[in-house]
Amino acid sequence: ILNVEQSPQSLHVQEGDSTNFTCSFPSSNFYALHWYRWETAKSPEALFVMTLNGDEKKKGRISATLNTKEGYSYLYIKGSQPEDSATYLCACIYNFNKFYFGSGTKLNVKP
């Protein structure tokens, strides 16, 4: 079983703070990494799909980087807002059909 790890497990920040969290994964036979944002009682929402070493993606205040050689990805949120509160899931693909998920980082942004 491939182990995708996320840290920290939970994070509490003040509105306006910038924050980041990590997804680490086995680098051998890596194919792609997806970041999802998951609010309670809603569908996980795809944020980024990353495949190449050195990939950097940005969507508004959220960005992500990927290092496939050492097996990690960082997700950054600049100027956190209360609406950013959610669980951020990392999922890696090692063959075409199957994701291996991390446990998620639960972010709580206090106004």
Add this chain to the structure above:
Amino acid sequence: EPEVTQTPSHQVTQMGQEVILRCVPISNHLYFYWYRQILGQKVEFLVSFYNNEISEKSEIFDDQFSVERPDGSNFTLKIRSTKLEDSAMYFCASSLRQGESSRGYTFGSGTRLTVV
């Protein structure tokens, strides 16, 4: 924005009963998946489905589980004789392409199955 729809949102069933979880994937998607998350654990892959057949399944997906796409729109997961340990949130997902996708997979909001 197209959505994957799952029904019911919550199902309670007695141990040993059969349950069918329903999903309506995005209409032009070709690949369909079921995942589940037992409370406090990671989301786990169950099965992928393409061209009306299972393309991959995990060790969790034993003979008690089956999937079908009966009418070209619904995608169902059946558990024949539920056990207490089947209690979990079950997610359906679909994608246009296999593996890499510029948009990622589209997930439904899940069915919470409680076996009592």
